[in-house]
Amino acid sequence: MLSKRSLVGIRLSFQTLAVLLFMLIGVSAYAADPTVGSGEEAIAAGKTVFNANCKQCHKLDAKSVGPALRGATDRQPLDKVKSFIKNSQAVIGSGDAYFTALFKEYSNTVMPAHEFLSDDDLNNLLSYIEHGDKVDPAAAAATAGGEAGAAAGGGIPSEYLSIILGVLVVVLLLILVVLGLIISVLTKYINKQDLPEDDKEFVSQKTDLGKVFKSDAFIIVVTALVIALVAKTAIDGLYSVGVQQGYAPTQPIAYSHKLHAGDLEIACQYCHTGVEIGRSANIPSPNICMNCHTHVQNVQGKEGISPEIAKIYAAVENNQPIEWVRVHNLPDLAYFNHSQHVAVGGIECQTCHGPIQEMEVVGQHSALTMGWCIDCHRQTEIATEGNAYYDKLVQLHSDSKDALKVKDIGGLECAKCHY
Numbered sequence: 448m449l450s451k452r453s454l455v456g457i458r459l460s461f462q463t464l465a466v467l468l469f470m471l472i473g474v475s476a477y478a479a480d481p482t483v484g485s486g487e488e489a490i491a492a493g494k495t496v497f498n499a500n501c502k503q504c505h506k507l508d509a510k511s512v513g514p515a516l517r518g519a520t521d522r523q524p525l526d527k528v529k530s531f532i533k534n535s536q537a538v539i540g541s542g543d544a545y546f547t548a549l550f551k552e553y554s555n556t557v558m559p560a561h562e563f564l565s566d567d568d569l570n571n572l573l574s575y576i577e578h579g580d581k582v583d584p585a586a587a588a589a590t591a592g593g594e595a596g597a598a599a600g601g602g603i604p605s606e607y608l609s610i611i612l613g614v615l616v617v618v619l620l621l622i623l624v625v626l627g628l629i630i631s632v633l634t635k636y637i638n639k640q641d642l643p644e645d646d647k648e649f650v651s652q653k654t655d656l657g658k659v660f661k662s663d664a665f666i667i668v669v670t671a672l673v674i675a676l677v678a679k680t681a682i683d684g685l686y687s688v689g690v691q692q693g694y695a696p697t698q699p700i701a702y703s704h705k706l707h708a709g710d711l712e713i714a715c716q717y718c719h720t721g722v723e724i725g726r727s728a729n730i731p732s733p734n735i736c737m738n739c740h741t742h743v744q745n746v747q748g749k750e751g752i753s754p755e756i757a758k759i760y761a762a763v764e765n766n767q768p769i770e771w772v773r774v775h776n777l778p779d780l781a782y783f784n785h786s787q788h789v790a791v792g793g794i795e796c797q798t799c800h801g802p803i804q805e806m807e808v809v810g811q812h813s814a815l816t817m818g819w820c821i822d823c824h825r826q827t828e829i830a831t832e833g834n835a836y837y838d839k840l841v842q843l844h845s846d847s848k849d850a851l852k853v854k855d856i857g858g859l860e861c862a863k864c865h866y
């Protein structure tokens with residue numbers, strides 16, 4: 448009877464271990480953050496990019512204008528750090544708690560955007576930041592008053608964590624295999640002896656995976672994991688409430704900017720008649736479409752009236768507007784004027800709206816947050832040339848070594864953008 452009891456015990460531990468292994472693999476898959484490469488070439492290439500763009504404000508192991516950079520990818524997820532380097536104000540504008548706090552800590556110093564960096568550049572840059580010019584921690588401690596040493600040595604490096612996880616998985620697997628072997632040997636041994644009927648039945652019963660999946664422990668663990676994931680998604684979602692970046696609704700007529708503004712090269716102003724003269728760009732009325740579509744009834748080579756173009760005819764006949772779905776929409780509290788930016792500022796539509804001439808369906812390209820407006824106003828020089836309105840200002844400003852930016856003409860004043 449001793450053997451029967453030990454068989455029960457072994458089977459139970461087998462099932463518990465199987466559940467554990469399953470969880471561990473799940474956790475390590477979720478925790479496996481992409482890490483930064485440490486190849487010599489990547490580090491050298493990264494150093495070049497760093498010296499050209501970041502050196503004036505950052506050191507690797509000490510504070511400068513901005514924080515010490517080494518360890519940045521341990522402090523925050525890799526993708527988020529990349530987005531921050533590309534456009535720090537967009538990340539702060541999206542309400543990200545860590546970077547908003549950091550921004551405050553550095554007295555709202557704006558780190559310039561680096562949209563021009565390719566993903567390769569970013570990967571090399573981060574390789575350099577994490578692995579380049581490593582100083583001996585002891586020497587660094589001596590020179591930098593311990594600050595650098597402490598920063599470099601904080602926490603267990605993520606490589607070690609993955610190694611520990613991997614070793615755990617292997618050990619668990621080995622134990623499972625050994626337990627399985629013991630179970631089969633024991634079963635064979637017991638089967639050879641004379642046993643009462645019910646014991647025989649018990650011994651020959653197979654380990655049932657279905658049972659494991661139905662066990663309370665398994666259900667509780669899985670439920671907890673699911674709840675944690677849902678909560679994380681919900682919290683991330685809340686941070687982007689009101690930010691409609693990427694919104695591209697289906698329109699009532701399959702009108703294509705790629706065809707009209709791209710291939711046919713019709714000027715944006717032909718349809719968006721307001722951009723140079725007023726606040727609003729305007730969406731064209733069906734009459735503007737009819738300038739061409741009284742003649743063009745279909746794409747070249749097709750017969751009859753296209754069903755999409757028939758919708759324009761129906762709108763004109765019934766004297767009803769086409770109900771285009773609005774894509775860009777600032778809240779009522781904000782004031783934005785197209786002519787100020789396009790006619791006076793000389794900014795291309797694509798700077799704010801992206802490559803519209805390549806879009807079959809228009810989508811919102813920029814975040815349209817307050818941080819996005821402000822960031823551009825801090826960085827953009829005013830096109831003063833040939834604009835007599837600015838002559839006085841330019842003269843007044845000529846003592847300063849910085850160029851005249853939008854922020855210098857009041858582009859950061861609340862009342863300019865808010866009613």
Ligand code: HEC
Pocket residue numbers: 496497500501502503504505512513514515516519522523528531532535549550551553555556557558559561572
């Ligand atoms: C004009 C100064 C300036 C330049 C140039 C600059 N930064 Fe920054 N950086 C800052 C400041 C200031 C912060 C602190 C956050 C803030 O105020 O936006 C920061 C924060 C960071 C952070 C977050 C650090 C942390 O602790 O998590 C990273 C990463 C970073 N910068 C990378 C770069 C890289 C890479 C470049 C070059 C491509 C660069 N920065 C260029 C000023 C600058």
Ligand code: HEC
Pocket residue numbers: 698702704707708713714715716717718719730731771772773774775776796797800803804808809
């Ligand atoms: C032949 C007329 C026509 C031309 C030319 C044209 N558009 Fe449009 N545009 C429209 C129509 C119709 C809509 C509304 C339907 C839609 O969103 O696709 C629209 C919508 C848009 C929107 C989104 C408006 C919203 O709801 O927020 C933007 C931005 C835009 N156009 C920019 C441009 C730019 C930039 C160009 C030049 C590269 C251009 N358009 C050329 C007709 C035109």
Ligand code: HEC
Pocket residue numbers: 700701702703706707711713718731732733735736737738739740743745746747753754755756759
């Ligand atoms: C300046 C002339 C011009 C204007 C203005 C114009 N279109 Fe077009 N459109 C064309 C031409 C030309 C074609 C056919 C292109 C081809 O043959 O490949 C076309 C094709 C189309 C098609 C594709 C039809 C199909 O069956 O695939 C649609 C839909 C369309 N236009 C809608 C509109 C709408 C809506 C407007 C007004 C907002 C508009 N167009 C304004 C010239 C114009």
Ligand code: HEC
Pocket residue numbers: 715716719722726727728729730775776777778783785788789794795796797798799800815
């Ligand atoms: C400085 C950034 C910027 C530039 C440059 C810009 N837009 Fe816009 N555009 C916006 C913003 C912001 C909105 C949303 C306005 C709102 O909701 O009040 C918008 C809205 C629109 C709309 C929707 C209708 C409307 O007026 O609200 C159209 C169409 C449009 N833009 C077309 C254009 C075209 C065409 C150009 C180039 C000639 C252009 N835009 C240049 C920022 C810009």
Ligand code: HEC
Pocket residue numbers: 777781782783784787788791792794798799815816819820821823824827828829830853856857858863864
């Ligand atoms: C791509 C850069 C860019 C973006 C994005 C941008 N602006 Fe501007 N803005 C400018 C420039 C350049 C001027 C100066 C034009 C001139 O010479 O008067 C300006 C001027 C202004 C002015 C007039 C300021 C003054 O003192 O006369 C207001 C108001 C304004 N912008 C509001 C906004 C709002 C609201 C947004 C966001 C929805 C926004 N801008 C986004 C570049 C930008």
Ligand code: HEC
Pocket residue numbers: 689777778781815816817820821824858859860861862863864865
């Ligand atoms: C260059 C233009 C611009 C300037 C300057 C500006 N804002 Fe804004 N602000 C905006 C825009 C655009 C929005 C709407 C953005 C959105 O919905 O995410 C906004 C939104 C807000 C909101 C509402 C935030 C929310 O989540 O609904 C507040 C509050 C606000 N601004 C306060 C201020 C104050 C205070 C100042 C002066 C220190 C200021 N703004 C200066 C453009 C500006």
